[in-house]
Amino acid sequence: MYVFDWKNYNSYNIKKERLMKLKGCVWKFSDNVNTDEIIAARFLTTFDSKELGDHCMEDIDKDFPKKISCGDIMVAGKNFGCGSSREHAPIAIKGCGVSCVIAESFARIFYRNAINIGLPILVCENISAQIKEKDIIEVDVSNGIIYNKTQDKSYKTDKFADFMQEIVNSGGLMDWTKKKGLAK
Amino acid sequence: MAYTISEKIFNQHVKGPKVKAGEFVYAKVDLALGNDVTAPIAIDQFKKLGAKKVYDRNKVVLVPDHFTPAKDIKSATQAKVMRDFAYEQKITNYFEVGRMGIEHALLPEVGLIKPGKLIIGADSHTCTYGALGAFATGMGSTDLAACWATGYSWFKVPQTIKFIYKGKFQRWVCGKDLILHTIGLIGVDGALYKAMEFSGPVIARMQIDERLTMSNMAIEAGGKAGLINPDKITYDYIKKVCAEDYKGAQGKKKWEVDTKKWDKLKSDSDAVYDQVIEIDVSKLEPQVALPHLPSNTKAVGQVKNMKIDQVVIGSCTNGRISDLRIAAKILKGNKINSKTRCIIFPATQAIYLQAMEEGLIEIFVKANAVVSTPTCGPCLGGHMGVLARGERAIATTNRNFVGRMGHPGSEVILSSPAVAAASAITGKVTDPRKL
Numbered sequence: 080m081y082v083f084d085w086k087n088y089n090s091y092n093i094k095k096e097r098l099m100k101l102k103g104c105v106w107k108f109s110d111n112v113n114t115d116e117i118i119a120a121r122f123l124t125t126f127d128s129k130e131l132g133d134h135c136m137e138d139i140d141k142d143f144p145k146k147i148s149c150g151d152i153m154v155a156g157k158n159f160g161c162g163s164s165r166e167h168a169p170i171a172i173k174g175c176g177v178s179c180v181i182a183e184s185f186a187r188i189f190y191r192n193a194i195n196i197g198l199p200i201l202v203c204e205n206i207s208a209q210i211k212e213k214d215i216i217e218v219d220v221s222n223g224i225i226y227n228k229t230q231d232k233s234y235k236t237d238k239f240a241d242f243m244q245e246i247v248n249s250g251g252l253m254d255w256t257k258k259k260g261l262a263k
Numbered sequence: 264m265a266y267t268i269s270e271k272i273f274n275q276h277v278k279g280p281k282v283k284a285g286e287f288v289y290a291k292v293d294l295a296l297g298n299d300v301t302a303p304i305a306i307d308q309f310k311k312l313g314a315k316k317v318y319d320r321n322k323v324v325l326v327p328d329h330f331t332p333a334k335d336i337k338s339a340t341q342a343k344v345m346r347d348f349a350y351e352q353k354i355t356n357y358f359e360v361g362r363m364g365i366e367h368a369l370l371p372e373v374g375l376i377k378p379g380k381l382i383i384g385a386d387s388h389t390c391t392y393g394a395l396g397a398f399a400t401g402m403g404s405t406d407l408a409a410c411w412a413t414g415y416s417w418f419k420v421p422q423t424i425k426f427i428y429k430g431k432f433q434r435w436v437c438g439k440d441l442i443l444h445t446i447g448l449i450g451v452d453g454a455l456y457k458a459m460e461f462s463g464p465v466i467a468r469m470q471i472d473e474r475l476t477m478s479n480m481a482i483e484a485g486g487k488a489g490l491i492n493p494d495k496i497t498y499d500y501i502k503k504v505c506a507e508d509y510k511g512a513q514g515k516k517k518w519e520v521d522t523k524k525w526d527k528l529k530s531d532s533d534a535v536y537d538q539v540i541e542i543d544v545s546k547l548e549p550q551v552a553l554p555h556l557p558s559n560t561k562a563v564g565q566v567k568n569m570k571i572d573q574v575v576i577g578s579c580t581n582g583r584i585s586d587l588r589i590a591a592k593i594l595k596g597n598k599i600n601s602k603t604r605c606i607i608f609p610a611t612q613a614i615y616l617q618a619m620e621e622g623l624i625e626i627f628v629k630a631n632a633v634v635s636t637p638t639c640g641p642c643l644g645g646h647m648g649v650l651a652r653g654e655r656a657i658a659t660t661n662r663n664f665v666g667r668m669g670h671p672g673s674e675v676i677l678s679s680p681a682v683a684a685a686s687a688i689t690g691k692v693t694d695p696r697k698l
Contacts, residue, residue: 111451111556115664119671120643124330124337126304138671158452161485162664163643164387166304166403187456187487188387192403242287242417252409253312262314262412 101178101199101218103151105210108139110156114163114189118171131167132174149176152216156182156207160189169193179218181206181225181236194243195252201225202237209234265531267423268490269458272398272528276381284422284535292322293380295410298366298639299327301385301403303344308408317352318414324356324375324384325349326366329639334646364611364637367391367479367579371471372611374504378493378525383407383416388579388661390481394474395501396493396528398458401482421458421487422537423530424449428465430545435695437589438473439581439659439679441465442480443550445542447560455485457537460530465544466491471500472585479580480661483557492529498522549694551657552677555665563682563694573656574605574687575668576680577635578642581659582610584617586680591623593684593695594630600690605632606641606648632687644669657686 115138122134136143153172159182160168169192172180179199183206193200199220206225210216214229223236239247249255256262264281266274274281276290297305302325309317317323325345330338349357358369367388370376378396382389385407392399402416410416426445446453459481466474474491481489491497502520548562576582576590587609599605607627609615615637618624627634635641641648642660650656650669655676658668663675676692685695 113662113664115643115662115667119666120645121649121669123300123645124335124341126307138666158455158485161451162387162662164301164385164389164401164403166301166385166405170304184452184455186452186485188401188403191406195403195405240287240419252405253308256409256413257312261409261415262312 101150101152101220103178103216104148105152105154105212105214105216106143106147107207107210107212108153108155108159111158111161112139112155113161114165114168117160117168118165123165123167126167126170128170128174131171132176135171135175144175147176150178151176152218153177153180154182154206154210155180157184159185161186164188164192166192166196169196169198173198179220181218183207194246197251203234206234265533265535267458267460267530267534267536268396268492268528269398269421269423269488270534272379272381273418273420275379282420284420286420287417288420289415289417290381291414292383292410292416294322294324294375294382295407296324296326296366296370296382296384296386296389297345297404297407298325298329298386299331299338299342299345300329301407302348303341304404305385305408305411306344306348308405309411312408312412314412317354317411320353321355323352323354323411324370325354326358326363326369327360328363328365328637329643330645331360331363331638332636334640362612364614365579365582365639367475368582368610368614371395371475372504372613374501377501378497379528383410387482388479390486390489391475391479391579393481393488393490394471394478395497396491396525398488398490400488419456421456423458423460424454424538424540425460425462425536427463427539427541428461428544429463429541430465430543432465432544433547435549435681436544436547437679437681438469438476440547440550441544442477443552443557443560443677444547446480446484446558447550447552449484451483451556451558452485454481456487458488458490459484459486460490460492462492467494470585471496472583475583476580480557483661493525498525549679549682549696551682551692552663554663554674554676557661557663557677563678563692566692569676569692570655571603571657571686571691572654573648573650574599574603574683575641575648575656575658575660576605576683577608577610578639578658578660579610580661581680582608582614582637584614586659587614587618587623588621589680590684591626593681593698594632594687595626597630597688599631599687603687603690605630605687606635607632608635608641608647609637611637641668643667657683657692659683
């Protein structure tokens with residue numbers, strides 16, 4: 080069996096304070112980034128976050144995992160994470176050190192998966208046109224505010240639906256399920 | 264009050280007052296499916312949750328189809344994790360290699376899908392089952408684990424886009440062309456978070472195999488589900504699969520075929536839709552989706568001199584018996600172009616056997632095509648037909664993203680079995696009407 084880094088896996092809870100306010104350098108992506116691009120199927124024979132992280136975004140930008148620093152932020156256009164249901168996609172993004180993904184919209188399954196495993200994701204209209212690659216931004220996840228240090232501008236993100244906020248606050252779906260005492 | 268089929272199915276699975284589109288619900292799940300890629304993460308999460316037993320061992324389905332027969336040690340390990348879990352939990356619907364098929368072709372065939380069921384699967388093409396009037400949607404592994412532990416999952420009841428298809432298909436045009444055309448029309452996020460409902464006289468005449476193809480690709484437009492109201496064609500299919508004692512279905516219960524109950528599932532005529540789109544299919548030509556998005560569709564006649572290195576006929580989208588019959592009709596007495604490889608993979612063992620009995624396999628082999636065991640392998644660049652840099656494939660599969668079938672510098676064109684088979688003969692993208 081592969082060693083799986085569970086401590087980091089559910090970090091929404093564990094590192095709540097650090098994660099609620101994020102700061103990092105922006106890496107930009109276009110519309111319709113699909114899960115095959117985030118992590119190609121040839122790497123799906125494991126779900127080790129480090130191993131997957133080493134191949135994150137490889138088919139778009141081979142050096143992506145090498146050139147980013149821990150805490151950096153991905154900013155994308157519409158329909159981020161479309162395609163397959165592989166949870167390996169948000170795991171790979173977390174595994175390579177990205178702290179948060181901001182997009183104009185997310186594909187449905189990716190959106191669920193990210194929330195379930197505690198990868199912070201935010202929806203922000205027109206964000207792609209306003210933030211440039213390499214901008215330094217600060218993200219206040221709990222209040223939904225993005226501050227662009229480079230440009231000295233702020234943007235407001237969409238709110239989670241109350242039901243989803245509850246899952247986010249619990250630290251992901253598993254902790255929510257546990258807290259509610261739903262498991263048999 | 265008027266309801267869509269999606270709303271009706273959710274209302275049968277939640278307690279309390281009736282729900283409508285837009286509401287969040289915590290609903291009872293009838294089937295929860297995983298495969299050798301997604302189940303290992305779900306099993307890990309399930310154990311981490313401290314859960315001891317799955318909520319119902321007859322309602323969990325496990326199919327090792329992606330990297331099986333195991334392509335390497337790592338994939339063998341993943342398959343073993345799933346197998347061990349299946350034995351430990353005494354899962355009735357675990358389908359070992361030899362009994363298995365590509366999950367979305369297998370489940371309907373062994374009678375596990377029926378109208379009105381609420382189904383989740385850790386595989387995006389779970390939406391296939393909407394063709395039989397079930398509400399089925401793809402999710403991730405953690406969602407699957409939570410469902411195994413509780414029997415429930417949370418959903419937002421989706422708005423619905425209704426498609427009404429009118430007119431008559433031209434020769435060689437089929438459901439695959441229609442769904443590609445539809446995705447081209449609304450885009451890869453055209454139905455994001457929404458259910459697609461396929462209806463109209465074209466659908467009323469369409470047989471189950473083609474309906475499954477259409478619902479299968481709802482996800483390629485971002486759709487949460489792709490539904491077809493159950494009708495006589497649905498009921499006849501279900502009666503047929505229930506009557507057949509297919510040996511692959513383990514622990515299959517005797518089926519009640521309750522058409523009266525299922526009739527009531529149909530969307531009400533005054534149900535509220537987010538959008539209604541009417542499409543006349545009469546002038547629709549065979550379609551292709553060029554790299555690198557399923558929405559990048561064109562009539563095949565517009566594509567000139569595009570060389571093909573590999574043809575792939577099969578998958579959960581087009582690996583059913585009627586797809587193989589179409590391919591055989593075109594390939595019979597012909598040879599695959601000497602500079603092209605053609606890989607054909609029947610989607611299940613039963614389809615394989617039927618293709619053999621009908622003489623289709625012989626036609627394929629004589630044409631110099633390769634016939635493979637059922638597997639998802641080539642579709643996602645896993646194994647059994649991976650592309651090198653600079654190579655181009657035409658495939659009856661569902662995705663043509665960058666690197667989908669292998670090297671990021673390779674290309675995939677999506678098409679129907681007829682276009683793929685015609686292209687195999689000429690070695691370039693070909694309109695079957697012009698052969």
